[in-house]
Amino acid sequence: MLALTGVTKTYGDGAGRVTALDDVSLHVEAGGFVAVRGPSGSGKSTLLNIIGLLDKPDAGDVSLGGERVVLAGRAEAARLRNRLIGFVFQSFQLLPRLTAWENVALPLFHRGVGRDERRAKALAALDKVGLSDRAAHRPDALSGGQRQRVALARALVGEPALVLADEPTGSLDSVSAAAALNLLRDVNVRLGVTIVMVTHDREAAARCDRTINIRDGRVAGEAA
Ligand SMILES: Nc1ncnc2c1ncn2[C@@H]1O[C@H](COP(=O)(O)OP(=O)(O)OP(=O)(O)O)[C@@H](O)[C@H]1O
Ligand SMILES: [Mg+2]
Structure with a gap:
């Protein structure tokens, strides 16, 4: 599903x-749920950004679904990202002026999907994360855990093959964190979505199939 070879970034x-x-x-098999752990500054977010085609490596190869993507130009990278990948950022990155469903629908907007279909799919995604009743709320009227669920719905609405999550539970209380993890696991198992999740949390990592440890920009080993 995902392979990196000799990737270097300065x-x-x-x-x-x-x-x-x-x-x-490193290599992540299709349908895998992999945790990435490591100290602050070790390169985890850089790794996720490169896998997610938000950033280019100085050297090395990245392939997604058997396709080499490193050479993709900007427009092609944006297209691939939009089709293949759902992102969950630690800071959620919701647009404050848009309602929950409008935020969720953004990836579909960038794909040129019409408003009615966008709305229907966004509402269905919000339903999956248990937030149907907050569809018309703006982010500032939602709790942290609810915002995280909106971000998750946005990551899933386009039915991506790969979800990249950068500390998705980092700013949540333990109950919301457990709920978000359950949701990710459910998406992984039921829909076969491959997930790469950066986390500091040992318990969250224990829920994954395996853990890749990063130290000083290098893979420092794996744990099953
Ligand atoms: N845009 C940038 N310009 C310069 N240096 C950067 C940039 N982004 C990251 N770095 C540096 O690269 C290294 C890796 O950063 P990265 O954000 O990948 O770490 P991280 O493992 O995600 O850390 P954290 O757990 O704190 O989020 C750090 O030393 C950081 O200072
Ligand atoms: Mg980071």
Whole structure:
């Protein structure tokens, strides 16, 4: 499903040069649910951004579904991302002026789906995360856990093959965190969606099929 070979990424130059990823190779099988753990600054978000085609590596190869994607241009990358990948960011990144369903429908908007269909699919996605009754609320009228569920619905609405989640439970209380994890697991098992989840939380990692540990931009080992 997903393979990285020799991926390297540096930021800045001269004395300020930082090697965020250093020769990273890894493989995630289709339908896998993989945790990525590591200290702050070890390169986890950089890794997710490169897998998600939001950022380009300096060297190395990335392939998604058997297709090499590193050479994709900007427009092609955006198209692939929109078709294949759902993102859940730690900070949710919901647009404050849009309602919950409008936020959820954004990936479909970028695909050129008409309003009625967008709305129907967004409402169905909100229903899956148990938020039908908040569809018309703006993000500032939702709790943290509810915002996270809206972000999750947005990640799932386009039926992606791959969901990338950067500390999806990081800012949630333990009950909301457990609910969000259950939801991800459910999506993984029922729909066969491949999931790569960055997490600091040992318990969250234990719910995954395996854990990839990152240290100083390198894969420091795996645990099943
Ligand atoms: N845009 C950028 N410009 C310069 N340096 C960057 C940039 N983004 C990340 N870095 C550096 O690259 C390294 C890896 O950052 P990254 O965000 O991937 O870490 P992380 O493992 O996600 O950390 P955290 O757990 O704190 O989120 C860090 O040293 C960081 O300072
Ligand atoms: Mg990070």
